[in-house]
Amino acid sequence: MPAxxxxxxxxxxxxxxxxxxxxxxxxxxxxxxxxxxxxxEGATFxxxxxxxxxxxxxxxxxxxxxxxxPDLVAAIQRQAxxxxxxxxxxxxDVRGELARLVTEVAPDGFSKVFFTNGGADAxxxxxxxxxxxxxxRKVLSAYRSYHGNTSTAIALTGEPRRWANEPAxxxxxxxxxxxxxxxxxxxxSPEEETARALEHLEQTIVLEGASTIGAIILxxxxxxxxxxxxxxxxxxxxxxxxxxxxxxxxxxEVMVGFGRIGEWFAFQAFDVVPDLITFAKGVNSGYVPLGxxxxxxxxxxxxxxxxxxxxxxxxxHPLACAPGVATFEVFRRDGILERVRDLGARVVEPRLREIxxxxxxxxxxxxxxxFWAIELVRDAETREPLVxxxxxxxxxxxxxxxxxxxxxxxxxxxxxxxxxxVAPPLVISEDDLRRGLDIIDRALAVADAAM
Numbered sequence: 001m002p003a004x005x006x007x008x009x010x011x012x013x014x015x016x017x018x019x020x021x022x023x024x025x026x027x028x029x030x031x032x033x034x035x036x037x038x039x040x041e042g043a044t045f046x047x048x049x050x051x052x053x054x055x056x057x058x059x060x061x062x063x064x065x066x067x068x069x070p071d072l073v074a075a076i077q078r079q080a081x082x083x084x085x086x087x088x089x090x091x092x093d094v095r096g097e098l099a100r101l102v103t104e105v106a107p108d109g110f111s112k113v114f115f116t117n118g119g120a121d122a123x124x125x126x127x128x129x130x131x132x133x134x135x136x137r138k139v140l141s142a143y144r145s146y147h148g149n150t151s152t153a154i155a156l157t158g159e160p161r162r163w164a165n166e167p168a169x170x171x172x173x174x175x176x177x178x179x180x181x182x183x184x185x186x187x188x189s190p191e192e193e194t195a196r197a198l199e200h201l202e203q204t205i206v207l208e209g210a211s212t213i214g215a216i217i218l219x220x221x222x223x224x225x226x227x228x229x230x231x232x233x234x235x236x237x238x239x240x241x242x243x244x245x246x247x248x249x250x251x252x253e254v255m256v257g258f259g260r261i262g263e264w265f266a267f268q269a270f271d272v273v274p275d276l277i278t279f280a281k282g283v284n285s286g287y288v289p290l291g292x293x294x295x296x297x298x299x300x301x302x303x304x305x306x307x308x309x310x311x312x313x314x315x316x317h318p319l320a321c322a323p324g325v326a327t328f329e330v331f332r333r334d335g336i337l338e339r340v341r342d343l344g345a346r347v348v349e350p351r352l353r354e355i356x357x358x359x360x361x362x363x364x365x366x367x368x369x370x371f372w373a374i375e376l377v378r379d380a381e382t383r384e385p386l387v388x389x390x391x392x393x394x395x396x397x398x399x400x401x402x403x404x405x406x407x408x409x410x411x412x413x414x415x416x417x418x419x420x421x422v423a424p425p426l427v428i429s430e431d432d433l434r435r436g437l438d439i440i441d442r443a444l445a446v447a448d449a450a451m
Contacts, residue, residue, distance in 0.1 A: 004038060004046040011036050011048030025149075026161065040067030043428035045412070053407065054436045056424050057414030061223065061255050061371075062281035064327075064336075066425035071330050072287050072323040079322035088115070088315040095316035098324040102283070102294055105264040107273045112300040114308075115292045115316035119254030119280035120148025122291040125310050126276045127152050127215060129295065130248035132309065133302045136214035140204065140247075142177035144225040147217065147252060156217055159225050160390045175204040177222065178231050181364045181375065182383065190231035198237040210245040215276075220266035223255035224416055227373035229366060235272040242275075248299070249274040254291065258282030259331065259426050261369035262341035269368070275299055283324050290320035340426050343433060344369040348422060351437045361386060361447035372422040374440070376402075376447050385418035386447055398450035405443035411436050413443075 014036035024032060038048045043066050046052040058064060065072060079094060086092050099113040114129075116122045131137050141147065143158035154162055155169035162168075176184040178197040185196035205213060216238060222228035242249040251274035256266035259282060263269050267277075276299060280291030314320075331337065344367070352365040352372060363377035376386035376399075387399050399415050406413040414421040420440060424433060 004050050004052060006050035007038065007048045010038070014048065042066045042068075043425045043432050051410070053410055053412040054424070054428075054432055054439075056406075056411055056422060056436050056440075058423050058425050059286065060281070061260070061414070061423045062286035064259055064282035064426045065285045065330060066427040069285065069330065069427070071326045072285060075322040075326035076287060076319055079318050083318055085314075085318060087313065088311065092316065092318055092321075094318050094321040094325055098283075098321040098328075099316075101325065101328045102279070102292070106277060106294050107268075109273070109297050110277070110294050111297055112295045113292050114295060115290065115321070116280075116312060117289045117314055117317075118148075118291040119252075119278065120150040120153040120291075121312065122254065122278040122280055122293050123147045123153040123156065123217065123250075123252065124150050126250045126278050126293045127156075127217070128310055129276060129293065129299055129303075129308070130215035130250065132306075133299050134214040134246065134248060136212055136247075137171040138208060138212045138214060139172050140175055140201075140208070140213060140216045141172065142218060142222070143174045144177060144179060144222055144228065145217075145219055145252075146224045147219075148254075173204065173208050175201055177218065177228065178234050179226065179228055180231060181366070191233070194231045194234045194237060197231075197234060198241065201238065202241055205241060205245055205247070210247070213245065213247050215248040215250050216242060217250040217252055219252045219254075219256065220270070221256045221261060221368065221371065223371075224421075226375075226419065227367045227371055227421055229368055230270055235267060235270045239272050239274070248276060250276045250278065252278050254278055254280045256371065258327070259336050259340055259369075260371045260423070261367075262337050262344060263369075264337070282327075284320060284327050285323070287323045288317065288320035289314075290317070290324060334427075336426050340369040343428075343430065344372075347430060347433055348372055348437070351434070352422070355437070355441050355444065358441070359444045359448055361444060361451055367422065370422070370424060370426055370428075374420045374422070374444075376418045376420070376444075378451050386450060387418050389417060391417070398447060401450070402443055402446045405446045406439055409439045409442065411439040411443075413440070 036048050102113050103110050141156040145158040147153045147156040152169040154165045155172040158174050178193045180193045187193035251267045253265050257279045275296045277294040284290050356362040356365045361376050364375045378384045387396050403413050403415050
């Protein structure tokens with residue numbers, strides 16, 4: 001790939017329009033200065049000043065097949081030339097084909113897909129289905145979670161982005177999921193963490209009233225809030241509690257579905273089958289907004305004679321579904337799932353173990369496939385985080401300095417609270433993957449100095 005050519009005049013125009021007119025997510029508008037991006041290819045993007053960056057966050061962990069994948073771009077172009085849009089009440093070939101392809105990689109007993117515009121409205125509609133089918137309104141979700149920014153999705157979110165949005169949907173209660181490194185249950189082994197976390201969840205069900213709870217929603221692997229891989233037996237234990245108390249189990253696969261850990265859906269690595277599956281992001285790498293709910297036959301049957309009370313103008317938009325179909329073709333032709341499992345086990349995990357041993361600021365590394373977290377601490381014994389929970393201002397400076405050190409060497413990192421996440425596009429070359437990990441290794445000197 002040739003070096004990008006600097007274009008300061010274009011940069012000035014983009015920056016002026018952005019700062020003058022774009023209102024950005026989750027931000028105090030006067031305190032941000034977004035980087036103008038000129039282009040991207042594969043696992044790399046570049047700015048107008050001629051600087052290139054390895055994209056170690058896959059943008060928002062959605063760019064699974066990388067920037068400007070030729071097969072996805074061509075699929076959009078072909079579809080735009082043939083039929084740019086059609087409303088969802090009509091049957092459409094690429095919409096139906098993508099729905100079939102999604103159900104074919106889901107477990108047996110899933111035959112229907114409801115398409116949405118993204119992950120948040122996938123969660124909204126999955127919850128709506130569970131409430132209608134069970135006749136129960138309350139939903140349980142974990143504190144360490146993010147489920148989206150629409151009203152029920154943000155209420156379900158456990159992390160601090162929920163706080164300023166309250167009250168939203170009041171029929172939500174939170175519980176502690178497993179997190180062995182910082183166990184809320186004082187567990188001393190993965191097995192103990194599973195047993196105690198499930199005991200806590202059952203107590204929450206009982207105290208909240210099982211007769212009021214329509215659904216439990218869980219990220220199969222917790223994403224932004226820690227890359228928390230469930231310990232052995234936890235997700236099957238949740239499934240058993242849902243069966244015991246007549247609760248719908250919703251697997252939130254928005255971030256970890258479509259290959260991120262080397263499975264079509266992450267829950268498939270943990271011997272469990274949910275009732276509803278939400279997805280988005282990696283289904284078409286976000287080239288056109290798309291999400292959806294994969295519906296178990298039991299729940300879908302409820303709506304055979306009863307209308308589903310929901311719909312979206314752009315549900316199953318052809319320009320979004322076309323790169324979704326192409327995604328399946330690329331995954332199978334290029335062995336993406338096998339590639340992710342191989343790179344995760346052979347390259348990422350051993351390299352991160354080396355990094356952890358070399359840096360006193362690294363408390364733990366954890367993950368699977370091409371989805372990992374490096375948790376940073378001030379003290380390895382006490383496990384005090386490098387920065388406080390939800391830090392801002394001067395308290396957050398060590399993590400800001402660490403991110404800046406990565407960017408200076410040409411890597412765009414994903415940082416959250418006291419963690420660096422490793423989530424590159426699934427098509428990243430092995431050389432670029434190793435180079436990115438080496439950059440993180442060197443940048444961690446900043447964290448070591450801040451201890």
